[in-house]
Amino acid sequence: MPVYQVSQSGPLRGEVIVPGAKNSVLKLMAASLLASGQTEITNVPNILDVDIMAQLLERLGCEVIHDKTNQKLIIAVPEKIGHKADYDLVRQMRASIAVLGPLVARCHEADIALPGGDAIGSRGLDIHLSGLEKLGCEVTNEHGYLIVKAPNGLKAEQISLDFPSVGATENVVMAAVLAKGTTVVDNVAREPEIVDLCEMLNKMGAQISGIGTSTLEITGVSELSPTNHEVVTDRIVAGTWAAAAVITQGDIFIKNAKTQHLELVVSKIEATGAQVKQLAEGLQVTMTGRPQAVDIMTLPYPGFPTDMQPQFIAINAIADGTAMVTENLFEARFRFVNELARLGADVKINGHHCLVRGKESLSGAPVEATDVRAGASLVLAGLVAEGETTVHEIHHIERGYANFVENLQKLGANIERII
Ligand code: UD1
Secondary structure: OOEEEEEOOOOOEEEEEOOEOHHHHHHHHHHHHHOOEEEEEEOOOOOHHHHHHHHHHHHOOOEEEEEOOOOEEEEEEOOOOOOEEOHHHHOOOHHHHHHHHHHHHHHOEEEEEOOOOOOOOOOOOHHHHHHHHHOOOEEEEEOOEEEEEOOOOOEOOEEEOOOOOHHHHHHHHHHHOOOEOEEEEEOOOOOHHHHHHHHHHHHOOOEEEOOOOOEEEEEOOOOOOOOEEEOOEOHHHHHHHHHHHHHOOOEEEEEOOOHHHOHHHHHHHHHOOOEEEEEOOEEEEEOOOOOEOOOEEEOOOOOEOHHHHHHHHHHHHOOEOEEEEEOOOOHHHHHHHHHHHHOOOEEEEEOOEEEEEOOOOEEOOEEEOOOHHHHHHHHHHHHHEEOEEEEEOOHHHHOOOOOHHHHHHHOOOEEEEEO
């Protein structure tokens, strides 16, 4: 299995370009199923998860061309599509569940393998399913598959989500766009990736209002048409590069970073003592000296993103002071903390709190990526740890970070991918 060999590096300096967002493109690909014909998606990141979603769309009968040079996907969706998402693909990528809404909307049935355990927690589907049941779906669980049927089609309803779940919001919206009548969904997630999805759906002919707020009003239409859409840039990748500048006391220009999607992250980056300059084309993050410890508490957007929590634990591990990091979304996200402890970090977990006492230095060791963000954070920690750090299970990192090693090398990092 390939690994990343990371050695202690000096300050990272230079420019990186932030690609399209993983958590958006996968949902836009699923949304393409809602209209027969050819959808074109641009600013597509070159990551493993896009290939897995492309395979799933192909299984459903689509033709997918992924032009990696031009960061473009062309998806040809036939009149009649399949309705089964097989276990071998769903188990590789939980985001496969995003085809559920489009399949019940188009086929009035969907058989989706249950995703099962996940590296960052149990991640229920109850909110997805109760929303779809409100729209007229019947749900059963047979032989490891969720069988979702809408024998009488989908009908609009008033829906209030128990929690602003990103995935549940997406599935309910993608089902409601083809339901009869006007669906009002309260307590929806407001992440920029949801805004991106709703904007693409409206270009396809959907009628969604309240985009970006916690209540969406969706008037169903009988048919949608394919469209062209550019993926919003990846705020988590941008935030990870900002964290890289802080931890290595570097100076990185993060091209395409959108500050309006990163407000809390930027304020926490500044709280470490770094200087953040908003320039026309992105963010310049400059750090001199050891970072100050910063407390973090994750919450649904616009709260502090759980996907930036591990990067800040890594920063706090070498910061001046003690920080409390509170994880409110995914219980198993702290699994990575044990790996960080292998590098000598002083970290103590109590329930969903992690106390991090900053140390002057870490020491390189073999570690294992437990999920995509944990993996990136272990690489960041490895860059400042004395000696060599070998990061295993790097497929997690490559699911979400395009050309990670090449970008780090360009910035001056000592890192190699070893096969
Ligand atoms: C998405 C992102 C992930 C990000 C997360 C929160 C993708 C591919 N992944 O994940 O990177 O960390 O949003 O910003 O876009 N829950 C239930 N029942 C449900 C649905 C969710 O209990 O039916 C719980 C989950 O277990 C979790 C919390 O709600 O504890 C948040 O989950 P959700 O917002 O749905 O995240 P994902 O869509 O899985």
